[in-house]
Amino acid sequence: MKKLIWATTLFVLFLIFVLPGLMALLIDFVPAEDQPPYRVDEKVSVYGKIIISQEFVSQEKNLSAIGISLGNPNLKNKKMISLNLYDAQDKLLRESNLNGQNFEDGDFVKFFFPTIADSKGKNYRFTISSPEAGPEEVIYVFYTPQAPSWMGHMVVENQIFDGATPFVTFHKPESRLSIVNKMYSRFLPFLR
Amino acid sequence: MKKLLVLAIILRLLVSAFYFHPDIKTYNFQASFFKKGVFNIYSYLIDNKKSLPLKDEFVYLPLTYFVLGGYQTIASPILGSGFDSWLANAGSNSAVRDPYIFKYLLILKLPYLILDILAAFLLMKFFDGEKEKKKAFMIWLFNPFTIVLIYVFGNIDVIPVFLTLVAFLLFKKDKLLAGSLVLGLASGFKMYPILFTPFLFLIGKDLKEKISLVSIPLVVLGFILLPFASQAFVQSALLSGLTTRIFSPGLPIGFNETIIVGLAAMAFLFFQEMQFKNKSNPLKLWASILLAIFAFSHFHIQWLLWIAPFIVILIVRYSKFSWLVFTMACLAFAIPLLYEDRFMTVSLLRIYSTWYDLLPTPFVVIERFYDPYALQGVLHSILAAGSLVFIWGILKKREI
Numbered sequence: 001m002k003k004l005i006w007a008t009t010l011f012v013l014f015l016i017f018v019l020p021g022l023m024a025l026l027i028d029f030v031p032a033e034d035q036p037p038y039r040v041d042e043k044v045s046v047y048g049k050i051i052i053s054q055e056f057v058s059q060e061k062n063l064s065a066i067g068i069s070l071g072n073p074n075l076k077n078k079k080m081i082s083l084n085l086y087d088a089q090d091k092l093l094r095e096s097n098l099n100g101q102n103f104e105d106g107d108f109v110k111f112f113f114p115t116i117a118d119s120k121g122k123n124y125r126f127t128i129s130s131p132e133a134g135p136e137e138v139i140y141v142f143y144t145p146q147a148p149s150w151m152g153h154m155v156v157e158n159q160i161f162d163g164a165t166p167f168v169t170f171h172k173p174e175s176r177l178s179i180v181n182k183m184y185s186r187f188l189p190f191l192r
Numbered sequence: 193m194k195k196l197l198v199l200a201i202i203l204r205l206l207v208s209a210f211y212f213h214p215d216i217k218t219y220n221f222q223a224s225f226f227k228k229g230v231f232n233i234y235s236y237l238i239d240n241k242k243s244l245p246l247k248d249e250f251v252y253l254p255l256t257y258f259v260l261g262g263y264q265t266i267a268s269p270i271l272g273s274g275f276d277s278w279l280a281n282a283g284s285n286s287a288v289r290d291p292y293i294f295k296y297l298l299i300l301k302l303p304y305l306i307l308d309i310l311a312a313f314l315l316m317k318f319f320d321g322e323k324e325k326k327k328a329f330m331i332w333l334f335n336p337f338t339i340v341l342i343y344v345f346g347n348i349d350v351i352p353v354f355l356t357l358v359a360f361l362l363f364k365k366d367k368l369l370a371g372s373l374v375l376g377l378a379s380g381f382k383m384y385p386i387l388f389t390p391f392l393f394l395i396g397k398d399l400k401e402k403i404s405l406v407s408i409p410l411v412v413l414g415f416i417l418l419p420f421a422s423q424a425f426v427q428s429a430l431l432s433g434l435t436t437r438i439f440s441p442g443l444p445i446g447f448n449e450t451i452i453v454g455l456a457a458m459a460f461l462f463f464q465e466m467q468f469k470n471k472s473n474p475l476k477l478w479a480s481i482l483l484a485i486f487a488f489s490h491f492h493i494q495w496l497l498w499i500a501p502f503i504v505i506l507i508v509r510y511s512k513f514s515w516l517v518f519t520m521a522c523l524a525f526a527i528p529l530l531y532e533d534r535f536m537t538v539s540l541l542r543i544y545s546t547w548y549d550l551l552p553t554p555f556v557v558i559e560r561f562y563d564p565y566a567l568q569g570v571l572h573s574i575l576a577a578g579s580l581v582f583i584w585g586i587l588k589k590r591e592i
Contacts, residue, residue, distance in 0.1 A: 001330050005196065008334040012203040015344075016210050020544045027550055034285050034546070183544045 024183040029170040032059040035069070036151070038144035038166040040106070043071060044156050045140060047133040052141050054165050055125045055152030063119035065096075065170035066126055067110040071140030072100055079132040081139060083111035088123040100130065100139065108168075115172050125152075128165075141165050193326070197309070200333040204308065207343040208301040209294045212543050213535055216346035217287065219260065220300055221279040222250045226261020227268065233257045235424040245282040249428035254416055255380035256348050267299055288542045297346070304342050307354040309333075311501055314357050318364060318475075318505050328508045337521050338500050344540060347494040352381040356478075357501050359385070363474045368395060372405045376412025383430075384438070384498060386413060387458070387481060394465050394472040441489050457484035464587075475502055480583040486524060487576035493528035493536065496521075506586055516582055523575040530554055530568050 046052055066083060077100030085094040094113035103109050130139055143154050147164035154161040173179050222233060230236045233250045241247055250257060268275070274292060281287045290296075312332040316325040332338065342350050355378035362371030372392055378385040389409050396402030417425070442450035461480050465472045482499040485491070503521075507514050529536050532555045541548040558564040 001327065001334075004330065005199075005334045008336050008339070009199065009203060011336045012207060012339060016206050020541050020548075023538065023541060023548060023551060024545075027547055029550065030547055031550075037283065179547070183547070186544065 020183050021180045024180045025176050027176075027179050028172070029064050030173050030179065030182075031067070032169045032171060033148065035067070035108070035168045036144050036147045036164070036166040038069070038142045038146075040071070040142065042144065043140040043142045044154075044161075045138040046128055047077075047130055047135055047138045049131070050157060051127050051129040052165065053125060053127045053155040054167065055123065056164075056167075056169070057150045057152075058116075058119040058122055058124060058169060059150060060169070060171040061118060061120040062172040062174075063116045063124075063169055064114075064172045065110045065112040067108055067168040067170060068128065068165060069106060069108050069142055070103060070128075071142070072103060072105045072107070073138070073140070075101070075104060077101075077130060077133050077137040077139050079130055079137055081109075081128065081130045083113075084127045084129075085113065086125045086127075090125070093124075100133070100137070110170065112170075119171075126167075193329075196330070196333070200312075201305065201309065204305055204339060204343055205298065207339055208305070208346075209298050210543055211344040211346075211540050212288060212293065212297060213345045213347075213540060214284070215535075216297070216300055217279060218246055218248050219250070219252065219256075219348065220264065221246050222248070223257055223260035224264055224276055224279050226257060227265050232420055232422070232424075234420055234428045235422055238424045238428070245280045251429055252348060253380050253382060253429055254420055255377070256351070256382070259351065259381070260348070263303055267302075271296065271299055284542075285546045288546060293543060301343060301346055304346070304350045307350050308338070308342055311350075311354050311357055314354075314361060315501055315504055317361055319508065324508050328504055331504050331508065332501065335500075335504075337525065338497065340525075341494060341497045341500070345494055347497075349382060349494050349497045352378040352385055353497050353501065355381070356385050356498070360475050360478065360502070363395065368392075368401065368405055369408065372408040373412060376409035376416075379409060379413045380416040384495075386410070387438075387485075388474075388478055390458070390462055391465070391472070391474065391477050391481070394462070394469075394477075395474055437491075438485055438489055453488040454485050457481075457488060461583075475505060476586045476589075478502055479506055480587060483579040483583055487572075487579035491524075491528070493525070496524050510586065510589065513582060513585060516578060516585075520575055520578040520582065523571050523578070527568055527571050527575065530558065530564050530571075532556075532564075 044050075044052060066085070068083075070081070079100050081098050081100055083096045083098075084092055085096075087093050093116065096111035096113045098109060098111065128141055130137070133139065141154075142165060143161050143163050144166045145163035147166065151164035151167070154163065154165050222237060225233060225236060233254075237244065237249055264271070272292065272295075274290075275296060278287060278290050278292065278296060281290070287293070312329050315328040315332050319325045319328060341347075355374055359371040359374040359378060362368070362374060375385050375388060375392075386409060389406055392405035392409070393402045396405045439452050439454050441453045443453060444450050458481055461477060461484065465477065479499060479502040482495075482502075486495065486499070503517055507517050532553065534549065534553045537553055538548045538551040555564045558567055
């Protein structure tokens with residue numbers, strides 16, 4: 001019975017103090033901020049030549065991905081969906097493509113690209129398009145007026161929207177240990 | 193023993209505070225309407241769906257609503273003024289970042305802790321020898337499975353489990369009618385204890401007692417449910433996925449006819465007891481029924497708690513089954529962890545950080561090199577075989 005008591009005590013201590021740290025080591029990219037809340041009825045259609053454009057200021061260095069909620073009604077879009085990232089001079093920096101068949105309606109989709117090391121505080125613009133898709137294969141991009149100020153306005157076919165598409169930028173952490181630190185910092189303030 | 197009890201409580205408090213499954217917030221949000229005088233929660237939630245921040249229906253039976261709502265009313269001075277707005281907060285990230293979440297979780301899980309500890313003492317009453325009593329007490333308090341089930345997933349099942357244990361203790365003490373009544377009450381929280389009702393016919397001594405034993409739980413449950421009889425109630429609680437899932441697996445035999453596996457297994461147990469046994473052991477039968485259900489249905493991890501105290505009694509009595517039971521418990525835990533549900537695994541750590549949402553679930557990881565559904569099937573097949581061996585093993589034992 002002693003073995004059982006020891007094993008269970010160690011198991012619980014492992015769950016509380018060790019497992020969160022071990023799991024944190026598996027995290028490759030971290031978000032700069034939470035995704036702003038949005039309503040599913042506030043959306044614009046993207047297909048063919050219709051492209052959405054979104055400006056932002058990167059909040060962290062090592063920009064590595066942009067995550068965005070996309071609608072794919074009835075999973076009809078099975079075409080390429082592209083995210084292009086431009087700098088303040090409108091120079092194309094990165095391009096990332098996904099196929100519509102890889103995500104379901106309303107999924108939060110991440111577009112990964114090679115890390116931009118010195119991204120913190122710099123202005124960027126990304127576009128979302130699905131050039132091969134016809135009107136039957138539309139994807140939806142949502143927008144929200146509740147976006148933070150570092151997210152600029154969303155623009156679709158020269159129309160400026162009151163708000164931004166609710167996206168999240170992901171950044172490569174400086175080290176795995178910095179993530180582990182962050183995980184325990186809620187309970188151990190000296191780690192902050 | 194006192195020191196060990198303190199250790200057991202500390203371990204439980206730690207898990208209570210640091211692990212969060214969103215279900216506990218959802219059903220406590222629903223139960224919070226009791227404080228506002230809502231009686232029929234089923235129709236209230238459906239009628240007000242548009243204006244409520246959380247849209248889920250109340251899937252439990254009425255006693256769960258009244259007991260949780262009543263407890264919240266009593267505990268509200270300790271929970272504080274921000275508690276109701278935390279419950280109503282639909283923002284999954286801001287809810288876990290609330291600085292008072294630890295307090296809320298500890299207080300909401302406190303009734304579970306009390307019932308859990310009482311169950312340990314209750315288990316001792318199933319035995320005469322001091323050694324066996326102590327063994328049952330320790331296995332209950334220091335097995336990792338029930339700690340995870342009760343305090344990580346934080347579901348309400350410990351309430352009907354405790355009452356079912358009381359009912360079977362009464363059966364053991366030959367207080368059959370009282371046990372039958374308590375079984376009816378347990379069904380008022382969650383429907384599953386009513387599955388034992390047909391078997392009460394086997395343990396009655398004469399026809400009059402047999403009919404009384406079968407009728408009492410049904411009448412008690414009927415009284416509990418009757419005031420709520422409505423389309424909303426049927427849709428939310430009676431036909432909810434969890435209630436109907438027990439009898440959903442079937443073997444098609446052609447012409448749209450299906451053998452319902454769970455029901456067939458229960459009927460098999462009933463008839464073999466009736467035909468070949470002079471006296472039935474309710475506890476062994478109950479464990480066998482539940483094992484047969486888990487063996488042949490897509491179960492929710494929380495269901496495993498239903499059988500846990502009875503398994504403890506059986507392995508204290510028949511220790512040679514310990515390793516079989518341990519293996520089966522590991523398998524039974526592994527299967528739901530492979531479901532495509534991140535709140536079964538990585539997102540349970542959200543109190544530490546919402547970044548754990550970024551991790552792939554075991555389902556997604558396995559999907560990269562093998563079909564996770566096939567793996568679930570492999571594990572479930574082994575579990576089914578182990579369950580059948582265990583059922584056969586305990587039912588062939590003659591001692592009651």
